[in-house]
Amino acid sequence: MPTATRRERQREATFEEIVSTSRDLLAAGEELSLRAIAARMGMTAPALYRYVANYQELVDLVAFEIDKAATDLFRAAADRHRGDPAASAMAAAVAFRRWGQENPREFGLVFANPVAESACLRRDLITISHSCRFMNDLLIDLHERHPIPHPTRDELPPGVLETVVDPVMPVDLDRLTDENRGLLWVFMRVWAALYGVVTLEVFGHIDPRLIESGVMFRDMIANLLTPLGLTERAEELLALVGEELNR
Amino acid sequence: MPTATRRERQREATFEEIVSTSRDLLAAGEELSLRAIAARMGMTAPALYRYVANYQELVDLVAFEIDKAATDLFRAAADRHRGDPAASAMAAAVAFRRWGQENPREFGLVFANPVAESACLRRDLITISHSCRFMNDLLIDLHERHPIPHPTRDELPPGVLETVVDPVMPVDLDRLTDENRGLLWVFMRVWAALYGVVTLEVFGHIDPRLIESGVMFRDMIANLLTPLGLTERAEELLALVGEELNR
DNA sequence: CAGTAGTGTTAACGGGGTTTACCGTAAACG
DNA sequence: CGTTTACGGTAAACCCCGTTAACACTACTG
Numbered sequence: 001m002p003t004a005t006r007r008e009r010q011r012e013a014t015f016e017e018i019v020s021t022s023r024d025l026l027a028a029g030e031e032l033s034l035r036a037i038a039a040r041m042g043m044t045a046p047a048l049y050r051y052v053a054n055y056q057e058l059v060d061l062v063a064f065e066i067d068k069a070a071t072d073l074f075r076a077a078a079d080r081h082r083g084d085p086a087a088s089a090m091a092a093a094v095a096f097r098r099w100g101q102e103n104p105r106e107f108g109l110v111f112a113n114p115v116a117e118s119a120c121l122r123r124d125l126i127t128i129s130h131s132c133r134f135m136n137d138l139l140i141d142l143h144e145r146h147p148i149p150h151p152t153r154d155e156l157p158p159g160v161l162e163t164v165v166d167p168v169m170p171v172d173l174d175r176l177t178d179e180n181r182g183l184l185w186v187f188m189r190v191w192a193a194l195y196g197v198v199t200l201e202v203f204g205h206i207d208p209r210l211i212e213s214g215v216m217f218r219d220m221i222a223n224l225l226t227p228l229g230l231t232e233r234a235e236e237l238l239a240l241v242g243e244e245l246n247r
Numbered sequence: 248m249p250t251a252t253r254r255e256r257q258r259e260a261t262f263e264e265i266v267s268t269s270r271d272l273l274a275a276g277e278e279l280s281l282r283a284i285a286a287r288m289g290m291t292a293p294a295l296y297r298y299v300a301n302y303q304e305l306v307d308l309v310a311f312e313i314d315k316a317a318t319d320l321f322r323a324a325a326d327r328h329r330g331d332p333a334a335s336a337m338a339a340a341v342a343f344r345r346w347g348q349e350n351p352r353e354f355g356l357v358f359a360n361p362v363a364e365s366a367c368l369r370r371d372l373i374t375i376s377h378s379c380r381f382m383n384d385l386l387i388d389l390h391e392r393h394p395i396p397h398p399t400r401d402e403l404p405p406g407v408l409e410t411v412v413d414p415v416m417p418v419d420l421d422r423l424t425d426e427n428r429g430l431l432w433v434f435m436r437v438w439a440a441l442y443g444v445v446t447l448e449v450f451g452h453i454d455p456r457l458i459e460s461g462v463m464f465r466d467m468i469a470n471l472l473t474p475l476g477l478t479e480r481a482e483e484l485l486a487l488v489g490e491e492l493n494r
Numbered sequence: 495c496a497g498t499a500g501t502g503t504t505a506a507c508g509g510g511g512t513t514t515a516c517c518g519t520a521a522a523c524g
Numbered sequence: 525c526g527t528t529t530a531c532g533g534t535a536a537a538c539c540c541c542g543t544t545a546a547c548a549c550t551a552c553t554g
Contacts, residue, residue: 047502104361112359112450159460168454192463196443204362207415213406216439294533
């Protein structure tokens with residue numbers, strides 16, 4: 001279906017080059033500025049405005065692509081335990097943590113930028129966040145293998161029902177029956193715990209020795225095993241987390 | 248002891264004016280720039296370099312003062328339940344959350360700035376963070392009233408012992424016996440959970456309806472009651488949290 | 495072929511942090 | 525007391541930034 005006029009293809013190509021150049025710039029530890037991006041492409045800054053409304057929009061686009069690329073890393077970690085959704089989830093969580101610590105600037109861009117501030121683009125993009133979708137899929141895999149205990153619709157805390165009936169986050173609703181919607185509440189709690197500890201560690205607002213040893217992260221994972229219905233495999237899975245942390 | 252030469256007093260005064268002007272600027276929603284600060288004080292930007300090494304150092308100083316002022320808010324909330332450390336802790340946690348949501352820029356400055364990046368000043372300041380010290384005091388109060396279950400030194404996960412023996416965070420060690428050091432591990436876990444959910448909410452990386460209703464925050468608090476040894480008062484304390492959220 | 499839309503340029507504006515050189519004045523000293 | 529020194533300020537400049545306006549070339553379109 002790539003039957004587009006030559007100009008359209010050209011435009012699409014330079015657009016992608018802008019984003020990839022931005023990512024290179026960030027990866028090189030340099031500041032992300034329109035002038036720097038343009039210079040790297042052999043252009044001048046004002047030309048970028050033919051492709052992007054303003055700087056913030058560019059940042060949002062780059063953040064979206066970074067999230068997409070990072071998700072590939074998470075998926076690769078999970079795939080090393082294909083067939084075992086529980087192990088896959090552990091590996092993906094560790095990969096998420098590692099990626100954040102190794103790329104704090106990128107992490108901040110994607111996960112610690114106020115989504116409310118940047119007007120509409122970011123709010124739209126977040127509803128198709130690759131990482132969120134991937135993690136939700138992972139937990140659905142897990143549930144299909146080993147049922148995850150979850151509340152029924154009327155057991156949900158007040159205020160949660162609407163969010164699981166009509167979720168704003170990306171999730172494969174085809175794999176969730178109406179009775180299973182309570183699972184989404186479990187997912188969100190898991191996400192809150194994972195996001196919280198990783199953000200805490202990336203920003204370093206805790207004793208650095210606890211980050212280095214990974215003990216806070218392990219503890220958080222351990223606390224998640226019960227709500228995920230994985231208590232029987234706790235020992236084994238925590239050992240796996242230890243291995244993944246030391247990879 | 249304020250026997251300082253006139254010049255020294257003058258210098259101290261303008262220094263404090265710089266910080267307070269910065270806070271005013273932030274509170275007004277304006278951008279924090281050296282030129283803006285100087286202009287508000289009837290000076291020019293280069294003059295600020297007589298008081299501050301560079302922009303980042305100023306930001307760190309302001310962040311420190313903001314943390315200090317915010318702690319006063321938390322303390323005020325806790326004091327409304329004087330004599331009941333458990334209730335005080337609940338109120339302080341809710342106050343922390345509210346402050347973060349109402350002042351997201353300030354919150355980001357204090358709690359979502361990489362501490363590792365800004366070389367030395369910030370690392371030094373964080374070890375005397377007022378908010379951290381306050382929350383630790385609160386939990387010690389709680390422990391002195393209602394003992395908090397905590398591991399002994401040899402029950403601690405590997406890698407934690409050093410951090411409770413020689414903690415980098417500010418805490419009143421006089422109130423902690425050697426046997427009680429395991430409490431610090433409980434404190435750090437509690438901090439991780441509180442920080443995580445509040446940061447998640449401030450940055451909006453979750454369904455906004457869960458933020459608005461406060462259900463994710465409540466759930467996190469509920470999960471903390473057991474490690475804090477407050478299961479008997481769970482219902483009452485969660486009701487209190489609900490009240491505080493709706494203040 | 496003429497016209498037009500698309501894609502780039504240069505020049506410029508206003509605003510950042512920061513450095514340099516300079517200048518009064520208040521403190522310190524002989 | 526006068527002289528010297530150090531401090532706290534200024535103006536000008538430098539180099540960065542995002543952004544806009546005016547203009548040019550180029551490639552599609554009728």
